Amino acid sequence: MVILRRLGQAKRRPNAFGALRCQVLGLRCRSTQPCLSRLRHCVDEAIPPRGDRFAGSEIEPNHRREPACSQIPSRPIISPNGCQAQDRRQGRDTMTTSGAWIGVDICKKHLDIAGVTGTPVRVRNDADGRTALARRLKAENVKGVILEATGGLERPLMKAFDAEAVPASIVNPARVRKFAEGTGQLAKTDKIDAFILARFGDYMKPAPTVLADEHRQKMCDLIAYRSQITQEITARSAQVKQYASSDIIERAAAAIETLRAERKVLEREIETLIKSKDDTQRVYKRLLTVPGVGLIVAATLIAELPELGRLSRRQIAALVGLAPFPNESGDRKGYRSIRGGRDDVRQVLYNSATVAVRHNPVAKAFYERLRARGKAHKVAIVATMRKLLTILNAILKTNKDWTCKAA
Numbered sequence: 298m299v300i301l302r303r304l305g306q307a308k309r310r311p312n313a314f315g316a317l318r319c320q321v322l323g324l325r326c327r328s329t330q331p332c333l334s335r336l337r338h339c340v341d342e343a344i345p346p347r348g349d350r351f352a353g354s355e356i357e358p359n360h361r362r363e364p365a366c367s368q369i370p371s372r373p374i375i376s377p378n379g380c381q382a383q384d385r386r387q388g389r390d391t392m393t394t395s396g397a398w399i400g401v402d403i404c405k406k407h408l409d410i411a412g413v414t415g416t417p418v419r420v421r422n423d424a425d426g427r428t429a430l431a432r433r434l435k436a437e438n439v440k441g442v443i444l445e446a447t448g449g450l451e452r453p454l455m456k457a458f459d460a461e462a463v464p465a466s467i468v469n470p471a472r473v474r475k476f477a478e479g480t481g482q483l484a485k486t487d488k489i490d491a492f493i494l495a496r497f498g499d500y501m502k503p504a505p506t507v508l509a510d511e512h513r514q515k516m517c518d519l520i521a522y523r524s525q526i527t528q529e530i531t532a533r534s535a536q537v538k539q540y541a542s543s544d545i546i547e548r549a550a551a552a553i554e555t556l557r558a559e560r561k562v563l564e565r566e567i568e569t570l571i572k573s574k575d576d577t578q579r580v581y582k583r584l585l586t587v588p589g590v591g592l593i594v595a596a597t598l599i600a601e602l603p604e605l606g607r608l609s610r611r612q613i614a615a616l617v618g619l620a621p622f623p624n625e626s627g628d629r630k631g632y633r634s635i636r637g638g639r640d641d642v643r644q645v646l647y648n649s650a651t652v653a654v655r656h657n658p659v660a661k662a663f664y665e666r667l668r669a670r671g672k673a674h675k676v677a678i679v680a681t682m683r684k685l686l687t688i689l690n691a692i693l694k695t696n697k698d699w700t701c702k703a704a
Contacts, residue, residue, distance in 0.1 A: 395438065396440060397439055397440060397495075398412070398413060398439070398440050398441055398502075399439050399443070400491045400493065400494025400495035400498060401430075401443070401444050402487045402490040402494065403422065403444060403450050403454065404450075404487060406422055408421075408422050408427075409487040409488050409490070409491040410491060411488065411495050413492075413495050413496055413499050417491050422454075427457040431460065434463050435462065440498075441464045441466060441502070441503070441505065442458060443468055443503070444468070445468060445469075455467065455506070459508050464505040466498070466503040466504065466505055468503055472497075473490075473493060473494060476500075476501075480496070512570070513599075513603070515570060516567065516570055516571070519566055519570065520596060520597055520601070520641075522563060523560055523563045523564065523567070524641075527560065529556055530557060530560070533553050534553060536549070537549040537550060564593070567592065567593075571596060571599065580606075580693065581599065583693065583696075583698055583699075586692070586698040587657070587688060587689060588652075588657040588660075588701060589649045589656060589685065590649055594645045594646070594648065597641060597645045601641050602642050604616060605689060606690055606694045608690070610686075610690060613687075613690045614683050614686060614687070615638070616639065618636065618638015618640070619635055619638065619646070619679065622635070635679060646685060646686060647678065649682075650678050650685055651678065658701055659688070660681050660684060664681050
């Protein structure tokens with residue numbers, strides 16, 4: 298009678314009926330889905346929709362408050378590639394921005410903003426969106442904002458951050474991608490990229506990037522435009538030999554001459570721009586005292602390497618990408634090679650070194666000494682490039698013109 302009475306009461310309580318029925322029949326409930334009566338939440342915390350706060354459960358939505366005191370830990374979600382996937386429930390959390398590192402993935406139409414935790418948000422990539430974002434991050438007093446170098450799309454956003462005094466850093470996309478793969482994140486979307494940028498900033502804590510002023514930015518643009526024209530001249534000069542028609546050859550030759558004339562105009566504009574400011578003119582004249590350094594080499598160093606004269610010889614060599622890095626493991630001694638760095642600066646230093654080994658007594662003696670020791674031509678040239686960079690860094694650091702004396 299007691300059991301029948303309890304069964305009658307349990308029928309009026311559906312959640313307790315199943316458990317009581319198992320108890321009466323002497324069966325053990327083996328269901329892997331936690332029943333609602335066993336789920337305990339923090340005070341004033343609503344049960345989320347679809348019951349997906351607890352991995353693997355299929356509890357029907359119930360938005361009433363539960364007076365519980367503990368949380369059941371969720372099972373890790375495993376992605377098909379064998380790595381622990383991102384928690385799908387993090388989209389329900391609010392993004393933490395106050396005093397945190399923020400990652401911004403840049404697209405032509407929109408910006409994806411993410412913190413280390415929480416839901417990424419998206420804003421329009423226009424003047425109003427960038428200004429509103431900069432003001433919001435300034436109010437939140439973030440530690441820093443991480444952006445990827447995107448070929449110029451990051452400049453308007455960096456200017457908006459600079460106007461609001463928000464610390465922002467432009468980082469190498471290749472390093473961020475390697476960081477993501479190292480953490481097991483193989484998927485790539487705009488939101489995931491923003492999240493990875495935030496994690497990269499929180500781990501690496503890069504220094505804020507200093508924007509180039511208008512004068513130096515214009516010089517960079519002129520140098521880049523001249524480089525594009527030079528590449529076009531090289532390509533057309535190789536193609537003109539393949540034409541069979543004489544009139545096409547004449548038209549191609551005329552186009553090449555037009556490009557060469559345009560390049561000379563750009564070189565005059567670059568020189569005029571350098572001489573328009575006293576500090577750049579002083580650096581320009583000092584760099585020209587080194588045999589092998591001309592207008593384009595000096596202009597590229599001024600525009601693309603403002604750290605010249607402020608760092609040590611090892612630091613400046615690593616920054617440009619002329620420091621040979623070891624490749625060793627156990628008893629194996631691998632071949633040391635250069636990598637990374639600023640490609641534009643390294644290209645002009647290569648041209649400078651090929652001239653210096655013929656007309657600079659110090660560089661010539663250094664190159665010939667390496668060749669006499671059996672070093673290959675490219676190895677000796679790269680070493681000469683670093684030698685020239687060290688000399689240029691020293692004369693700017695000491696504020697003294699270089700005197701050409703044989704070693």
